Each structure stands twice: as C-alpha cells, then as structure tokens.
Amino acid sequence: MIKISVVIHETADVSKSAKIGTGTKIWNQAQVRETAIIGDHCIIGKSSYIDVGVIIGDNVKIQNFVSVYDGVVLEDDVFIGPSVTFTNDLYPRAKSTSRAWSKTLVKEGASIAAGTVIVCGNVVGRYAMVGAGSVVTRDIPDYGLAYGNPAKLKGFVCECGHKLTEKVKENNLNVLYKCKSCDKEIKIPVADFKKII
Numbered sequence: 405m406i407k408i409s410v411v412i413h414e415t416a417d418v419s420k421s422a423k424i425g426t427g428t429k430i431w432n433q434a435q436v437r438e439t440a441i442i443g444d445h446c447i448i449g450k451s452s453y454i455d456v457g458v459i460i461g462d463n464v465k466i467q468n469f470v471s472v473y474d475g476v477v478l479e480d481d482v483f484i485g486p487s488v489t490f491t492n493d494l495y496p497r498a499k500s501t502s503r504a505w506s507k508t509l510v511k512e513g514a515s516i517a518a519g520t521v522i523v524c525g526n527v528v529g530r531y532a533m534v535g536a537g538s539v540v541t542r543d544i545p546d547y548g549l550a551y552g553n554p555a556k557l558k559g560f561v562c563e564c565g566h567k568l569t570e571k572v573k574e575n576n577l578n579v580l581y582k583c584k585s586c587d588k589e590i591k592i593p594v595a596d597f598k599k600i601i
Contacts, residue, residue, distance in 0.1 A: 410425075418436040426445070442460045443463070451469050459476075485518035509528070515534070529546035530546040533548070535550070545593075546596070547561055578592060579597045
C-alpha cells in the first residue's frame, strides 16, 4: 500500500505540535496553530486559519479565507465554503483573559456555504446545509436546510445535497422523505419537522 504524504505549501505556517493526517493538503498562507488536529485527506484552503485545539475529522474540505477558532469540532466529510467564520466567545472584550470558549460542533457530512458566520455554542447536524451569507445563532437539526440572518430552518436536504420535497409517509414520530435525485429515503423526526419556518 502506498502512503500518501501530507502536502504543505511553502508559505503555510503549520505548528510542529499540530497533528496532520495522511493525504491532507494545506495551501498557501494558511495557518495551523499548536495542538490543532486535522484528519486524513483534508484540504485547508488559501489564507485559512485553524486555531489552537481545533479538531477536524477526515475528508473535510475548508475553502479559502476560513477562520476556525478554538472550541470548534468539525466531524468527517464536512464542507466549509469560502470566507466562513466560526466564533468562540459570546462575550468578547479586548482585555478579556478568559479561555472558557463556547463549543461549536459541525456533524458528519454537513455543508456550510460561503460567507456564513457560525455563532459559538451551536450544533450543525449531520448532513445539514447552511445557505450562503447566513448567521447561525441556534442549532440546526440533522438534514436541516437553514439560511438567512438569523438562519432559520426552511426544510430538509438529502445526503446528496438536494432538497427533500416528496413525503412518503408520516406518523406521530417521523416524516419519511424520498429524494427525487438519488431515491434515498430520509427519516426526519416530527419534532424537527415542526421547526420549519
């Protein structure tokens, strides 16, 4: 088996104490700080910033000019569009000495589109999709489609990324959708379905 090496552009600033997975590529002028963990086969785009203690899973794609601050965890197969910013302090002050950051979790397969701001302390669910230019101020459920300022739940998406529009079955617990694009069936809890605005 051939081991795929890490690619780090000569202008990138990667701390020696950061852990970088096999096959990961870190592009020009990106910065990866101390104790950051980046999984296998990730892409860290131009001029992106990965802070101290950030945890990034496998197969994560981070586009150009993204800021990921301490307290953020990105699970496997997450997509982060260009110029997305993650915050980590609900009470920011220039003179603050607090290191008690609010945590943010982006679950497996989620996609966050360009120019979005993720306010700390929230969870973006599995395979959720956040529209461009949104400001996320609350949790987004699994498969949720959310956008706006503040981002509001507008529907649900399939794992393939297409909007779910065809209801197959509904009961007191779940709404079952069938994706018109890939035929996959996705079960959405009724409690999440009722959050659509």
